[in-house]
Amino acid sequence: MxxxxxxxxxxxxxxxxxxxxxxxxxxxxxxxxxxxxLSANELxxxxxxxxxxPIQLVxxxxxxxxxxxxxxxxxxxxxxHIMVENPKLIERPIIENDxxxxxxxxxxxxxxxx
Numbered sequence: 053m054x055x056x057x058x059x060x061x062x063x064x065x066x067x068x069x070x071x072x073x074x075x076x077x078x079x080x081x082x083x084x085x086x087x088x089x090l091s092a093n094e095l096x097x098x099x100x101x102x103x104x105x106p107i108q109l110v111x112x113x114x115x116x117x118x119x120x121x122x123x124x125x126x127x128x129x130x131x132x133h134i135m136v137e138n139p140k141l142i143e144r145p146i147i148e149n150d151x152x153x154x155x156x157x158x159x160x161x162x163x164x165x166x
Contacts, residue, residue: 055080055165057156058090058098058146069145069156076166080147089139092132098146099132101153106131109143109155117141 057073059082060066073080090098099106106128110117116138126134135142145156147165156162 053078053149055147055149056083057081058083058085058142058144058148060084060086060144063144065157065159066145068159069147069162072156072159072162073147073166078166085139085142085144090136090142092136095132095135095142098148098153101148101151102146102155106135110135111141111143114141 055073055078057066057070057080059070061084070082099109102109107126110131112118112122121134143155143157147154147156147162149165152165154161154165
């Protein structure tokens with residue numbers, strides 16, 4: 053089974069997740085989602101694998117969220133669009149395989165997928 057890690061190299065938790073994947077011996081690819089953003093369709097598929105509503109994947113502590121979206125009544129489609137336009141708002145790291153996905157916070161969550 054092949055794995056994908058949605059990774060931000062500047063994030064300590066994301067680097068921890070990547071290290072865990074490397075040490076697992078599993079085959080995986082790295083997608084630096086800030087450089088190669090997800091489409092709305094890809095994000096919807098990822099949310100389905102996570103069994104998350106969109107708001108659960110939003111990093112609400114980010115300045116762009118606080119300045120532009122905090123306190124607004126946003127639909128799921130609007131939240132997906134906001135994350136596509138502002139990939140920095142997507143929680144990280146996310147690790148997926150063909151059937152499931154997890155957010156690696158804490159990194160031990162990744163073990164559930166492996």
